[in-house]
Amino acid sequence: MIAYKVVLLGEGRVGKTSILLRYMNNSFETDIPRTKHASYMEKEVEYNKNKIKLSIWDTAGQEQFRAVNPMYYREAKGAILVYDVTDENSFKRVKDWVKELIQMIGNDVVLIIAGNKSDLTKRLVSEKDALEYAQSINAPHIYTSDKNWFKYFTNDEKNPITSKQKQPQLQKTKSIRVLDESPKNGEQQKGTGGGCC
Structure with missing residues (x-):
């Protein structure tokens, strides 16, 4: 089985954990404690007739935990990289996360x-600035909400993580809006701890 590690980054309270739980369990929870350090969840999906194990690491966005986040990038x-469309500062911080990621693990991420x-x-x-x-x-670039997740990890043709080997260059940037998607039959998921946005 092929394994891929994905990190979820963003400021505290932008909703990282909420959308992750939506993807993993098809659940929406309003009262989730803040993530401390990091937690991860695993899910098996199928791509190109191969089974893929996704390990998605949900990192803490609070200032006091940022120093330890790079250890989870390896x-x-x-x-x-998640930002809150109602919080301009959270969008500005995405740029810092990107620089840190590239510095730590290179341009291939x-x-x-x-x-x-x-x-x-x-x-x-603004949508213009984000795009x-x-x-x-x-x-x-995609739009999500705590109530809706996106299909990148369940749509074989558009999955930028699992298709990286065959498609080194990403397609032209788009803004994508999607509907709810329930887990497919046969998919497995497990979590190793809760956390917050």
């Missing part, structure tokens, strides 16, 4: 920029 094949809480109407991060930045680092 051997990561991809990173999902696959990046995905996710604008979370897209169901809210009071947006402070332009994502394009500047050759990363897909």
Whole structure:
């Protein structure tokens, strides 16, 4: 079985844990404690008739835990960088995470920029700025919410992590809006601890 490690990065309270739980368990929880240090969850998916084990590491976004986050970057094949569309500072911090990731593990890491809480109407991060930045680092940009997850890890054709070997260059940056997706029959998932956004 092929294994891929993915790290989930972003400021505290942007909703990282919530969207991860949505993807893993098809559940939506409103009262989740803050992540301390990191936790991870695993899920098996199928790509190109091969079984893939995704290990998704949910890191802490709070200032006091940032010093230890780089230890979780090692051997990561991809990173999902989450910001809150109603919090401009959380978007600015994504740029710092990207620089740190590239410095630590190189340019081969696959990046995905996710604008979370897209169901809210009071947006402070413009779509134009978000898309332009994502394009500047050759990363897909997607919109998510705590209630909706995205299909990158379940859509074989668009999965930027598992298709990296056959597709070194990412496709032209797009903004993608998606609907809920329940786990497919036969998929497995397990968690090693809870956490927060």
